[in-house]
Amino acid sequence: MGSELNSWLVTIGIVGFAFILRLVNLGRPANLVFDETYYAKDAWSLLQYGYEGSWADDSNARILNGDLSGLSPDPSFIVHPQLGKWLIAAGEALFGMNSFGWRFMPLVFGCLLILFTIRVTRRLSRSTLIGAIAGLLLTFDGLAFVMSRIALLDIFQASLTMLAVWFLLMDRDWYRTRLANYLRDHGLHSLNGQLGPIFWFRPWRLAVGITFGLAIGVKWNTAVLLAAFSVLSVLWDYGARRLAGARIQAWPGALIDAAIAFVHQVLVAVVVYVLTWWSWLTTSGGYDRHTNANPLLALLKYHGEIWAFHNGDFIRGATHTYDAKPIGWLVMARPIGIDAVNDIQPGTDGCPPGGENCLRVITGMGTPVLWWIGVFALAAAIVLWLLNRDWRFAVPVVGLFAAWLPWFPNSERPVFFFYAIMMIPFTCIAIALCLGALIGRPGGPRRVAGAITAGVVLALVMLNFAFIYPILTDQLLTYSQWRMRMWFASWV
Structure with missing residues (x-):
């Protein structure tokens, strides 16, 4: 009990720190940035009508002045489900149709993403330290930071997905505990080649289905992660039944468990998804x-x-300055410009007089050191899962590839680096688990060297985050200072 309490105190401490870090100047800039022009306005329309209405062409400028008269009840064609916009609307209902209001719920869910990542990692590693490492890495990731401070949909999708993965791990523990209890209650050392018990109702699987349904209600591509993790969970069931001694009967058991999983997760997710359209x-x-x-x-x-x-042909024929092909996401080949005020003249808006021009930008980029270390951690996780048969590493590997690979067939159309917010929590989990393998058990021979390595990794990530912080937060920079942070031509 004390260990569990301590782990929650550590979790809350990290999440509280992340909340404060992200809260500073949340409402700056006051204007709608990037795709906030769709989602923040759609959210306000949902509050008024229950569906997405139409806005006048000059509505962005009007909203900046507190004028919301540009909204009309004429329906607008929208291309994403409603739930993410309803979540944004909750912040607008609390604080008004302003930049703080439409960014408040992304802030909340950005912090929840850190909380869920910590709890997933702790359940995998059974270590509060390793869970804390994953949480700190995500706290100081530039992309996760930016996505927690703008009213886009993806932060809700990532948070709900990680919650579903946490529930799936709870189901894995629940299932194995019930199998063990069955053997104990029947005085058995193993199933002795028998099928064993069938658990027709699995509460945590039901929670998985509900949560994945909500995540799909934010963005459709979450369905790929639902499918991938559902297959993985059935394989876990098969492995548990074999470990309990079912032998060849583990296969029919797996088929039954797969059907149960389909009902609990897929069918429930479909029902929940439809319900997310309730207001429409x-x-x-x-x-x-x-x-x-x-x-x-x-x-x-x-x-x-x-x-x-x-x-369709329209979207496939479109072009965009910040088009970032998924092949480059792991190494952050093409970050995205979220907002920019360029060519601020010396002596105006805080730009030092007598020098070069200045600018203010918000760049959707990860913390480079973190992402590049993550490539090596991903490779190590694949090896540790497939060759060392360490099931824990399957979670970050399956999650990352399920979030990443489906974008390759869609790369003819413009795709953006910020979609990779679905990948970075799994990257942080992979790094934390790899560092945990280096640290080893308490009193083990690698303990000191592993702890030092983990400390160095965290320090490098934090320092790198501090260096890029000005281009994540709309701070005034001279062009030379900005260029110092644009390390490659593809970043500009």
């Missing part, structure tokens, strides 16, 4: 709402149009 279904003004008398069939038609948008 129960109001009358949404886009395509009246294409069928049956609202569910109308919603299905609408989904066909959304799918066509994401996969």
